[in-house]
Amino acid sequence: MTADLSRAALETGEVLVVERLGGGLLELVARLPHLAANAMPGTFAQLRCGTSTTPLLRRPFSVAWTHDDTCGFVFEAVGAGTRLLAALQPGDPLDTLGPLGNGFSVVDSGSVVCVSGGLGCAPFPLLINALRRRGVEDILVLNGARTATRLYPAERFARPAVPVVAEATDDGTRGHHGPVTELLQQALSSRPTAIYACGPNAMLGAVMGTLLESGADLPPTLEASLEAPMGCGFGTCLGCALPVLGEDGVTVWRLCCTDGPVMPMRDVDWDGLRALPGADVA
């Protein structure tokens, strides 16, 4: 099935600020009227990093939030592309293509848990805003990171009313000392009706493992935003394959960019995903 790209467009925006949040987390804010008007929670934009042929490919980023005609993106300067984005100055142009991909199914009732690992925080402000607009108030954010300074600030998950955010750090510098999945174990006692997860693929696999080991019924809405090395972002290069369980239980490849990045967690072949080599950060 061909992806619906009817909302996607090339748009050159204007950088307003690149804010240092601490611990290496950065928030890029740009005036992008088309993207701001069309991004759905969980969709992403392909950002051009610099104007040279190296790095060549755009980089995919979740649209973290929108406000009027501006969009926010959360990232870390870990490679050649993100270092160029980190160096952007107010007034610089930002070459974007988006929105792309399938986003989260936004429920309109029940209790919601958002599980974030590291930069997996990125899609949640926009999602939480959309949930609130549909009247969902019972929202718990479980936010995990390696250390305190790398936790996305709780007050940024939603404005003005901050949702309940429980934090976990691998080194115990803030919140629960341990993986965010241990917070999820506790949260399952409240029987959430929707769980959304975003983070490194290994962390998402651990989220699914935690759910299955709990023995509780899986919530009706159970979705994760996955990642894969991506060429084009719009379904033509076929580069961003992920293992997904087909109807007969046999693993098939689906594209992260147009079949995802958000996928039902029940559909993902988590063993197959775990077996893949780690990402190569250029």
Place this chain on the structure above:
Amino acid sequence: MTENAPGSVDLGRGLTLPNPVGLASGTAGYGFELEQLIDINRLGALYTKGTTMDARAGNPPPRVAETGGGMLNSIGLQNPGVDAVATTYAPRWTGWSIPIIVNIAGGSVDEYVHCVSVLEPVSEVAGIELNISCPNIAQGLDFGRDPAEAARLVAAVRAVTQRCVIVKLSPNVTDIAAVARAVEDAGADAVSAVNTYIGRKIHRATGRSVLPLGTGGLSGPAIQPLALAAVAAVCDAVHIPVIGVGGIIDAASARDFLIVGACAVQVGTATFVNPETALQVLDGLRVDDY
């Protein structure tokens, strides 16, 4: 369209491209995504994703890796198979003015002949491009490396189609001109050059190849001078039309291919970066460029 806009290109056997700028195989799928993003019908040709007799799931990921000025891919010819292309995809091309040239790949002469035969009655197909040079499947390169094998394949395909047959050449050979001459003698109407260069990238943290099969095909602006040398050699060797492809990112890098004798070009990897690149190339070329 300006007075000096590039004109049509006659590739033979009734296939005339409305202009010289096409979308390269493997970078445009079957057109259905790009059709939503750009005015695809302004372009000279769409060369489809490599299509095989049977559907192929493709290679395990990671399938792409970025390199300096380029990218490696090891997609493994993921495609729905020629029957699906003929019955499901082709009707969706009805009404498109851009010529659709279906790229065919296979592991044997019989597979190529089968695919071309299936497409022969499909009116939406304007031409055939034989991919004898995919670096990412077993056997995919054999036809491209050996002039005699390439000629045998082209002759067999020639016997089952009245359509224009373009042969896409591999640069991963000692003498690309020899392969070009062999396919010309065997009845090819045109050649396109080049496919990707075999490349490898090592994961700096693990010391292992990034791509699971070790190597992949290198594309992007890094290969443009290499492709240009290969295309110049092919143009010197044959009398049939030559389509230049490899690392084009703008009108200037496309013009280089026309200067060395190509009559048309294909834009590939640059479409990933900017879906409008081929249109920008078209708008930047002038008739006196070639």
